[in-house]
Amino acid sequence: MALRPWTTATRCLRRQRVLPCNAARTTHTAPNSNLESSIESPEDWHLMQENRARFKTLFDLFNQHGSTQTREKTFQPHHTLSRPLAPSQTTLSALVAAGAHFGHTTSLMNPNFLPYSFGTRAGLTIIDLEQTLPLLRRAASLVRAVAQRNGTIIFVGTRPDLQDTIQRASERLGPQGYHIGERWLPGTLTNRNQLFQEESHQYRLTPDLVVFLNPLANMNAIRECAIQHVPTIGIIDSNADPRIVMYPIPANDDSPRTAQIIAGVLSVAGREGVVARGEDQKTYQHQAHRILIKQALTGEGNS
Numbered sequence: 683m684a685l686r687p688w689t690t691a692t693r694c695l696r697r698q699r700v701l702p703c704n705a706a707r708t709t710h711t712a713p714n715s716n717l718e719s720s721i722e723s724p725e726d727w728h729l730m731q732e733n734r735a736r737f738k739t740l741f742d743l744f745n746q747h748g749s750t751q752t753r754e755k756t757f758q759p760h761h762t763l764s765r766p767l768a769p770s771q772t773t774l775s776a777l778v779a780a781g782a783h784f785g786h787t788t789s790l791m792n793p794n795f796l797p798y799s800f801g802t803r804a805g806l807t808i809i810d811l812e813q814t815l816p817l818l819r820r821a822a823s824l825v826r827a828v829a830q831r832n833g834t835i836i837f838v839g840t841r842p843d844l845q846d847t848i849q850r851a852s853e854r855l856g857p858q859g860y861h862i863g864e865r866w867l868p869g870t871l872t873n874r875n876q877l878f879q880e881e882s883h884q885y886r887l888t889p890d891l892v893v894f895l896n897p898l899a900n901m902n903a904i905r906e907c908a909i910q911h912v913p914t915i916g917i918i919d920s921n922a923d924p925r926i927v928m929y930p931i932p933a934n935d936d937s938p939r940t941a942q943i944i945a946g947v948l949s950v951a952g953r954e955g956v957v958a959r960g961e962d963q964k965t966y967q968h969q970a971h972r973i974l975i976k977q978a979l980t981g982e983g984n985s
Contacts, residue, residue, distance in 0.1 A: 759939070762780065762939055762942040762943045762946055763846065763847065763850065763942045763946070764850075766942070766943065766945075766946020766947060766949065766950050767943065767946065767947060767950070768947070768950050768951075768954075769818070769819050769822035769823075769947050769950070769951050770819075772815065772818065772819070772943070772947050773815075774811050774812070774815060776943060777811050777814060777815065777933070777940075777943065778811065779939075780937060780939040780940045780942070780943045781934055781937045781939060781940055782809065782811060782814060782933040782934050782937065782940040782943070782944075783800070783808055783809045783811050783933075783934070784806060784808070784809070784934045784937070785799070785806060785807030785808065785809050785919060785920030785921075785934065786806070786807060786919060786920045786921045787805055787806060787807070788802050788805060788806070788807055790920070790921040791807050791920045791921065792920065792921055792922055792923050794923045794924055794925060795807075795918070795920050795921075795922065795923070795924060795932070797813075798810055798813055798814075798918075798920075798924065798932035799920065807920040809919075809920065809932050809933060809934065810932070811933075813932060814931060814932050814933050817929070817930065817931050817932065818931050818944060818947060820929065821915045821929045821931055821948060822947055822948055822950075822951035823951070824891070824913070824915070824929060825891065825893075825915070825948045825949075825951045825952045825955065826951040826952060826954050826955040826958075827955065828890050828891045828913075828952075828955065829855060829858055829951075829952040829953070829954075829955030829956050829959065830955035830956070830958045830959045830962075831890075831955075831959070832858065832959060833858065833889075833890030833891060834858050834859075834860065834886060834889045834890050834891075835852075835855055835858060835859055835860070835889065835890065835891045835892075835893065835952055836852075836859075836860045836861065836862060836889045836891070836892045836893065837851045837852050837859070837860070837861045837862075837893045837895070837945060837949075838861070838862045838866065838892060838893065838894045838895065838896075838900055838903060839861075839862075839863060839894075839895035839896055839941065839945075840862070840863065840864065840865060840866065840896060840899055840900060841895075841896055841899070843938045844863065844895050844896065844938065844941055845863045847895065847938070847941050847942050847945050847946075848861040848862075848863055848895065848945065849861055849863065850946075850949070851893075851945040851946065851948065851949035852949070854949040854950065854952065854953045855949060855952045855953060855956060856953075856956060858952070858956060859949070859952065860889070862903075866900050866902060866903040868902050868906075869906075870903070870906065871887075871888060871906040871907065871909070871910045871912070872906050872909055872910065874887040874888070888910055888912065889912060890912070890913075891912070891913050891914075891915065892907050892912055892913070892914050892915070893914075893915045893916070893945070893948055894914060894915065894916040894917070894927065895916075895917055895935065895941045895944070895945060896917070896935055896941075897916035897917065897918065897922065897926060897927060897935070898919075898921075898922055898935075901926070904916070904926055904927065913928050913929065914927040914928050914929070915927060915928070915929045915930075915931065915948070916929075916930060916931065917931050917933050917934075917935040917940070917941065917944055918930040918931060918932050918933070918935070919932075919933070919934060919935040919936065920932075922935075931944060
């Protein structure tokens with residue numbers, strides 16, 4: 683049986699269409715393209731230069747209306763851990779992106795958490811972030827004030843996914859920051875003289891502020907802080923009573939990203955307090971030095 687002419691192999695092969703050089707050159711031809719590879723005369727060279735100039739003009743024109751965002755400017759998921767926001771830069775959109783508004787099921791909601799509840803959605807309690815943001819900034823102001831007065835701050839997070847968060851948060855405060863990531867030893871504050879017999883006279887064993895990232899798992903630590911009158915900050919979810927800590931921050935305590943953004947904001951505020959304390963010390967030393975110079979010039983010290 684003879685093959686039909688339109689089913690032969692030569693008819694099925696895709697033939698490449700060859701365009702003439704003059705038809706291929708347009709005002710939108712990009713530089714260094716394949717259409718500029720064949721230059722046979724001085725006219726072709728001038729056409730190529732004109733095309734490049736036109737393309738550059740169009741590129742500069744539309745580039746003014748394009749996006750200027752880069753990787754350093756745009757948000758990345760790891761920025762909440764490595765490059766946290768300052769308290770003044772924290773927004774509701776950042777908290778929503780971290781999932782801070784998701785609470786527990788409505789059956790687990792604590793009655794005392796009702797003022798911080800926005801509503802319910804698909805059986806879950808939605809946390810009102812418009813109250814979370816000012817409470818977070820209030821807690822940041824407290825951390826900044828404590829750090830500025832040379833106070834010690836402890837970050838407590840006893841879940842495995844909170845280890846890096848509390849470690850980096852405490853490192854931003856330098857020697858004034860500490861963290862507990864495995865287990866709060868019972869009696870650390872109430873029985874500190876017996877646990878730290880040799881160090882009880884050399885170091886300050888009572889912290890000035892404690893931040894809890896998962897407070898329900900550290901109720902013993904919260905009780906000891908209450909007995910010793912130590913201020914506490916905690917991320918309070920919908921299944922917890924906001925009154926267990928002095929400065930509650932209503933948010934999702936099960937989300938690692940929420941813990942990262944809250945701990946990052948608080949640690950940045952503490953670092954600002956440490957820097958302000960260093961500047962205050964320099965100002966005090968400068969004033970004291972000026973007073974000594976003035977006394978030496980006037981002769982008040984000799985009399």
